Amino acid sequence: MKNIIKISIFIIIIFIVAVFFMGLNKDTNYNTNVLTGKKISNISLEYFDENKFYKEEDLKKNNYTLINFWAAWCAPCRKEHPLLMQLSKEKNLKLLGVNFKDKKKQAEIFLNDLGNPYDFLTKDELGKSSVKFGIYGIPESILINKDLMILKKFVGPLSTEDYDSIVEIIN
Amino acid sequence: MKFKLLMIILLLNFSLANGEEKKVDQNTIHKNLRCLVCQGQSIADSNSDFAQTIKLVVKDLIKDGKTEREIYAFMADKYGDWIVFKPQVNKQNFILWFLPYLALVLGGVIIFFLFKRRRN
Amino acid sequence: MLSNFGNLLLFINIFLSLTIIYSALRCLKISSKFIPKTIYQISTLQSTLIIICFFTLIAGFIVSDFSLTTVYQNSHSLKPLFYKISGTWGNHEGSLLLWVIILTIFSFLFLIFTKNHPKEYRIFTLVIQNILILGFLFFILFNSNPFSAISPIPKEGLGLNPILQDPALAIHPPLLYLGFVGSSIYFSAAMASLITNYSQTTFAHSIKNWVLISWCFQTLGILVGSIWAYYELGWGGFWFWDPVENASLLPWFAMTALLHSLIVFEKRGLFYFWVITLCLLTFILSVTGTFLVRSGILNSVHTFASDPTRGIYILLFLTLMIFSSIFLLFKKYKKENYDLNPNSKETFILVNNWFMMFYLITVLLGTIYPIFTDVLTGNKISIGPPFYNVVIIPVVVIFLLIMAIGPKVKWIKEKFNNLKNYLLILLGSILINFLIILLFKSYSILSNLIIISSLFLIISSLIDAFKSFKKNKTNFARIISHASFGLLVMFIGLNDIFSVEKDYNIKLGETKNFDNYSIELQNLEIEKFSNYKAVIGSLEIKNNKTNKKNILKPEIRIYENPQTLTYEAAIKTSFLKDYYLTMSNIDRSDYYNIKFQKKPLMIWIWISVIMIALGGFLRLFQNEKYN
Numbered sequence: 060m061k062n063i064i065k066i067s068i069f070i071i072i073i074f075i076v077a078v079f080f081m082g083l084n085k086d087t088n089y090n091t092n093v094l095t096g097k098k099i100s101n102i103s104l105e106y107f108d109e110n111k112f113y114k115e116e117d118l119k120k121n122n123y124t125l126i127n128f129w130a131a132w133c134a135p136c137r138k139e140h141p142l143l144m145q146l147s148k149e150k151n152l153k154l155l156g157v158n159f160k161d162k163k164k165q166a167e168i169f170l171n172d173l174g175n176p177y178d179f180l181t182k183d184e185l186g187k188s189s190v191k192f193g194i195y196g197i198p199e200s201i202l203i204n205k206d207l208m209i210l211k212k213f214v215g216p217l218s219t220e221d222y223d224s225i226v227e228i229i230n
Numbered sequence: 231m232k233f234k235l236l237m238i239i240l241l242l243n244f245s246l247a248n249g250e251e252k253k254v255d256q257n258t259i260h261k262n263l264r265c266l267v268c269q270g271q272s273i274a275d276s277n278s279d280f281a282q283t284i285k286l287v288v289k290d291l292i293k294d295g296k297t298e299r300e301i302y303a304f305m306a307d308k309y310g311d312w313i314v315f316k317p318q319v320n321k322q323n324f325i326l327w328f329l330p331y332l333a334l335v336l337g338g339v340i341i342f343f344l345f346k347r348r349r350n
Numbered sequence: 351m352l353s354n355f356g357n358l359l360l361f362i363n364i365f366l367s368l369t370i371i372y373s374a375l376r377c378l379k380i381s382s383k384f385i386p387k388t389i390y391q392i393s394t395l396q397s398t399l400i401i402i403c404f405f406t407l408i409a410g411f412i413v414s415d416f417s418l419t420t421v422y423q424n425s426h427s428l429k430p431l432f433y434k435i436s437g438t439w440g441n442h443e444g445s446l447l448l449w450v451i452i453l454t455i456f457s458f459l460f461l462i463f464t465k466n467h468p469k470e471y472r473i474f475t476l477v478i479q480n481i482l483i484l485g486f487l488f489f490i491l492f493n494s495n496p497f498s499a500i501s502p503i504p505k506e507g508l509g510l511n512p513i514l515q516d517p518a519l520a521i522h523p524p525l526l527y528l529g530f531v532g533s534s535i536y537f538s539a540a541m542a543s544l545i546t547n548y549s550q551t552t553f554a555h556s557i558k559n560w561v562l563i564s565w566c567f568q569t570l571g572i573l574v575g576s577i578w579a580y581y582e583l584g585w586g587g588f589w590f591w592d593p594v595e596n597a598s599l600l601p602w603f604a605m606t607a608l609l610h611s612l613i614v615f616e617k618r619g620l621f622y623f624w625v626i627t628l629c630l631l632t633f634i635l636s637v638t639g640t641f642l643v644r645s646g647i648l649n650s651v652h653t654f655a656s657d658p659t660r661g662i663y664i665l666l667f668l669t670l671m672i673f674s675s676i677f678l679l680f681k682k683y684k685k686e687n688y689d690l691n692p693n694s695k696e697t698f699i700l701v702n703n704w705f706m707m708f709y710l711i712t713v714l715l716g717t718i719y720p721i722f723t724d725v726l727t728g729n730k731i732s733i734g735p736p737f738y739n740v741v742i743i744p745v746v747v748i749f750l751l752i753m754a755i756g757p758k759v760k761w762i763k764e765k766f767n768n769l770k771n772y773l774l775i776l777l778g779s780i781l782i783n784f785l786i787i788l789l790f791k792s793y794s795i796l797s798n799l800i801i802i803s804s805l806f807l808i809i810s811s812l813i814d815a816f817k818s819f820k821k822n823k824t825n826f827a828r829i830i831s832h833a834s835f836g837l838l839v840m841f842i843g844l845n846d847i848f849s850v851e852k853d854y855n856i857k858l859g860e861t862k863n864f865d866n867y868s869i870e871l872q873n874l875e876i877e878k879f880s881n882y883k884a885v886i887g888s889l890e891i892k893n894n895k896t897n898k899k900n901i902l903k904p905e906i907r908i909y910e911n912p913q914t915l916t917y918e919a920a921i922k923t924s925f926l927k928d929y930y931l932t933m934s935n936i937d938r939s940d941y942y943n944i945k946f947q948k949k950p951l952m953i954w955i956w957i958s959v960i961m962i963a964l965g966g967f968l969r970l971f972q973n974e975k976y977n
Binding site: 246257262271275282311314317323326331334 | 592692700704712729730733735740773783787851917934945
């Protein structure tokens with residue numbers, strides 16, 4: 060009996076130390092890009108220029124949609140913009156832009172300067188709608204398919220690797 | 231006689247207890263949500279942009295009549311379990327919720343056996 | 351030059367530790383009962399040199415010698431002198447030096463104060479303590495050296511975080527280290543006791559005061575940390591169940607359990623192996639806490655900058671400590687024969703330990719569980735106040751009742767014929783609680799239970815004090831600590847029940863109204879100080895019932911070195927309540943976000959904790975008097 064206790068305590072401690080050791084190599088910065096596989100629902104984004112709303116039914120018309128959250132005041136958004144311009148050329152992909160907590164004039168200037176890659180442009184002035192997508196810092200992008208399932212989440216500006224992975228998925 | 235008096239007072243006291251705790255309190259909810267862009271602060275304590283946005287969303291959800299639990303579930307669905315400070319009671323967290331009480335019971339059992347043993 | 355001098359002293363101390371271990375083990379072979387003078391001399395030299403070493407580092411901070419990496423990373427020439435000095439231990443490397451000082455000095459003092467105890471026991475304590483010292487000296491020299499130099503010498507330092515420039519935070523580490531680092535001495539003593547089979551009750555005498563000292567300082571250290579959080583961090587709370595806070599609480603639970611078990615062991619010789627286990631557990635928890643805090647494995651408001659190699663070293667050290675303790679414990683364990691009656695003080699002390707272990711396991715689990723879920727499932731979860739409050743508070747209710755009854759129970763056997771008195775006290779507690787509900791407002795069932803049980807403890811203690819006073823007995827230490835614990839829980843409970851918090855977005859000139867209060871943002875000023883710029887808001891809080899007005903001035907501070915933004919809370923403290931106000935700006939808007947809190951009885955929460963520690967100091971004083 061005593062030996063069983065000894066061995067089990069030994070195993071428990073080794074286990075705890077091993078977990079601690081592995082935990083040391085983990086990144087403590089939280090990232091929501093692992094939250095894939097769910098479906099988005101209850102979408103209602105106000106168009107940038109018109110008084111209409113872009114809804115779920117509209118999203119279902121596209122094979123793939125990349126929803127990109129950006130703002131004129133966000134410096135990394137400028138960095139990823141050329142990649143978005145490239146992606147806008149993809150036939151199987153539609154780009155839905157969400158202008159996040161921005162002023163209309165600045166946003167228009169931004170798009171005039173750098174180009175407008177978006178097939179559809181919407182705005183979220185208070186940032187409330189973006190919460191439904193799990194956005195916590197821009198730029199962020201979400202790749203969804205026809206069934207509105209989240210295939211990939213990109214937190215931060217898109218990198219060339221991200222670009223490649225998107226192209227691979229949609230083709 | 232004294233015991234009966236105690237019971238009466240006790241009953242009276244607790245009949246008055248539990249006032250209006252049923253209303254959903256936005257402050258409580260803010261305290262139980264984590265600010266994702268801060269180091270270890272809650273939405274209530276944070277002054278960040280993210281925190282302010284979440285506060286607006288929580289306000290809307292309360293207006294829509296959501297309960298506290300539904301609001302936490304909504305946030306956890308969008309941002310992951312990390313955003314809620316109360317760990318869910320599910321299979322993964324079973325040990326977390328269960329072990330302390332197990333330890334309490336175990337401690338009691340050990341003490342009980344200590345008495346039993348000394349009689350031998 | 352300071353760098354070389356400091357490093358030299360560290361090397362010499364490593365050499366001295368090795369010498370002590372060698373000489374101490376050598377003198378085991380001598381038949382004399384006395385420890386040779388040379389060992390005392392080496393120990394004295396060791397303590398002296400490490401203190402000089404520490405002062406060398408302080409000197410580096412005072413003169414802003416940026417050739418030392420630590421000074422460069424954590425100080426700035428514009429920093430006020432007081433904070434330059436306290437900056438010495440406000441960083442990872444410097445605080446490790448503080449660790450070593452306390453390990454060394456406690457080793458020396460233990461040697462001096464245990465002259466009446468068996469030589470072998472004292473020798474082994476010295477040896478093991480020095481092994482711990484060596485462990486930390488190696489860690490310092492090869493991983494986290496405060497004396498490491500950089501070249502070329504930078505012209506200016508990177509500055510200390512402005513949030514850390516606070517008097518409470520300056521004394522927080524020294525107080526805490528006297529607590530949990532000090533527990534190292536009874537860890538070593540416990541190992542020595544096992545090795546030399548020193549299991550008589552006199553063993554309790556040798557460590558009793560050390561346990562008390564470390565407990566008192568740990569209590570004060572935790573208090574000061576909470577006070578700092580309240581005044582500096584701007585959220586109006588003082589305890590967040592943050593991993594770093596929990597790391598200081600875990601050893602405290604073990605120390606409290608040990609404190610009580612020692613009483614039983616000393617009086618009746620029971621539970622020797624449990625006492626040993628607690629001695630070992632306390633320091634193991636201290637090092638575990640250090641690991642959790644400094645390795646960067648957990649996400650917290652208080653984390654030091656992290657470096658995984660630190661974590662690996664500390665984890666290794668911790669693992670060695672745990673395995674050697676368990677190995678020794680198993681090797682030496684013998685079944686005890688004892689006579690234990692359920693109706694006895696011994697039982698109630700066992701119950702105290704039982705509850706302490708419950709609190710310990712809960713807090714430990716809550717702190718490290720996220721690591722397990724992250725590593726094993728990749729899922730990150732958060733465990734915060736909702737978990738701890740739900741699990742712990744109901745148990746505290748019962749704990750308070752037991753605390754009231756336990757100390758009055760006799761040793762060995764109690765007849766329990768004064769049950770009626772307890773029922774009366776319970777009645778009184780319920781009545782007072784009832785009165786509070788009638789006069790103010792009603793609250794949750796759990797809050798009711800907390801108020802009633804804490805009142806029960808307080809009233810019982812007061813009656814106890816009165817009776818003792820009449821009989822001219824002076825066991826006030828225990829009464830003060832227990833009553834103050836009751837007061838602490840009661841004040842925290844009342845503060846929680848009656849706190850009011852309001853969050854508003856307000857513009858200059860606007861007034862917000864709620865309950866009986868109006869808040870008006872009357873003025874906004876910008877002021878420039880030596881190392882920061884401040885936006886100061888003047889907000890008038892008016893109580894519309896009493897027409898009393900208070901002006902609170904929260905600040906938004908913009909620091910230059912390093913570039914940081916902090917929010918200074920405006921706090922008005924009085925004996926009845928605190929007004930707490932923070933202000934922050936809203937991006938791209940001329941509205942400001944203000945958080946107003948009315949927090950009743952805050953200052954009494956601090957006073958209660960001071961009194962808890964006071965009871966401990968009183969007991970220490972009494973112990974010394976009767977020596």
